[in-house]
Amino acid sequence: MILCDIGNSNADFYQDGKVWSMSHKQFKEFSTQENVYYICVNDALKSWLQGRNHFIDLEPYFEFDTIYQGMGIDRIAACCTIEDGMIVDAGSAITVDIMSGGMHLGGFILPGLGAYEKCYASISPRLNLPVNPSIALDALPQKTNDAISYGVVKSIIMLLEVTCKDKRIFFLGGDGKFFSKFFSNAIFDRTLIFRGMLKTIKEAHLE
Amino acid sequence: MILCDIGNSNADFYQDGKVWSMSHKQFKEFSTQENVYYICVNDALKSWLQGRNHFIDLEPYFEFDTIYQGMGIDRIAACCTIEDGMIVDAGSAITVDIMSGGMHLGGFILPGLGAYEKCYASISPRLNLPVNPSIALDALPQKTNDAISYGVVKSIIMLLEVTCKDKRIFFLGGDGKFFSKFFSNAIFDRTLIFRGMLKTIKEAHLE
CATH class of the missing domain: 3.30.420.40 (ATPase, nucleotide binding domain)
Structure with a gap:
């Protein structure tokens, strides 16, 4: 299998x-x-x-209770294994979901780091620069490349911080490990979606 | 003139x-x-x-003291009229600059609202949706269109909030009026750049 x-x-x-x-x-x-x-x-x-x-x-076999309309099946697979916490899948897009007492409370979507980079390039050739994820967030930028990197990374981190409060944060996706370093209550688990899939296979008695 | x-x-x-x-x-x-x-x-x-x-x-006539490299002349024009405050130009890009005691302390750049919209569309056809700037920020989204609108607007507002502290905020640009509504210490002034240009014309005795 x-x-x-x-x-x-x-x-x-x-x-x-x-x-x-x-x-x-x-x-x-x-x-x-x-x-x-x-x-x-x-x-x-x-x-x-x-x-x-x-x-x-596997999509038809998932049973997940939420009022969220059109939730991607990858988000459902990741969330269905978590009772309490914030789930952040940082890939092409960054999806963020909140689980509390086994209930899905909702979520939001940010562009992924690569998408931000292309986004700046589309605004002006002067902004066609690589996003440096290791940018210092404690000092105001003094050049364009730092200015876009700071804008991206700090705006994402700030929103994750105010959303998670004291919850545990589960990171996955290509940039999940990077973002997990900013949080003391973070767990990076690249198998989260697969664990949700295994759970569904077991519950539906498929194997 | x-x-x-x-x-x-x-x-x-x-x-x-x-x-x-x-x-x-x-x-x-x-x-x-x-x-x-x-x-x-x-x-x-x-x-x-x-x-x-x-x-x-007019660019060669501006005298603006900053260690920021490659600062756009529109940002310089807006900043040179402000002694103390945060200057937010919300256009194709959102540029943010901090002035304190007549000194430029640095700044950062976020994509503009229209650029975010195109950015999501480039990730997946499922995210090819309009960003609704009037999205409620006090409740977690329950559908994709709200999820992207919330991600954009709240991540921008959060970063502006932590950056401005108790400073006055001067908004300009096409989306400046919209963002100014989120802040009690905000001034929307679409003539800020022009006032900087007038100041430079006067100081350089051009007219």
Whole structure:
């Protein structure tokens, strides 16, 4: 049994505690004789996967109680394993969800670090600069490259801080490890979504 | 005498207390027999303006003391009129500068509201939604459109709040009036850049 979480940039795989990634292009060339339980937020790939041998869409098997409309299945998979806490998936987008007493209270979405970088470049060639995630946040910037890096990183950190209050924070996604360093109550867990998928497979008696 | 501030989206004009705007395209078709004192952050238009009759680049006449490297001339024009305060120009980008005792202490840059909107759309078709600036910030969002609007507006407001402390905030730019509503110590002044230009014209004895 292989698990696969297909996002907007990559497909992430899990098998027996091992985690690996593929580009969408590599994913389309991948084949296996094992069952692949997948979730997918990319509509084009979701259509492409319909009816493929050995590929089983896990989305219909999730039972998650929320009034949030249109919540991505990757967010549901991550949240369904957490009773209390803030879940931050920092990938192409940064999704933030709050769980309290097993209830989903809502969430919000920020652009991911790479998306911010492209965003500045689209405003002016003068802002076509790399975002430096290690920017110092305790001193006001004195040049353009620092000014955009500070804007991005500090605005994200401030919003996460006021939202989490004294809750534990679970970070995942490509930039999750980076953001987790700013918080003392943080846990970086790249297998969170896969644990949610395993829980659903077990509860639905699929294997 | 006409003043003109050319940004990345528009050219803003000022004459005798009246303010009006043109697109870059309209600006290229505009001609006058009066002197137009301009500042310009758009490099392509800056080259195009070189040597045009009646158009005088004010940039070389500004004397502004800062260690900030590559500060846009529009930010310098806005800051040079303020002794103490935070200056927020919310246009294509949101530039934020701190003045204290007539000294420029530094600043940072966030994307403008329109740039955030395009940024989300570039991540996923599911996030290709309008940013609603009037989103409620006191309740966690329960749908995607609210989730992106909340992410944008609250992350900007939080960072402005921690930066300004008890300083007065001067807002300008297309979205300046909107953001000024969140702060009790805010002044919206769309003529701030023009007042800086007038001050420079006077000090340099140009008219």
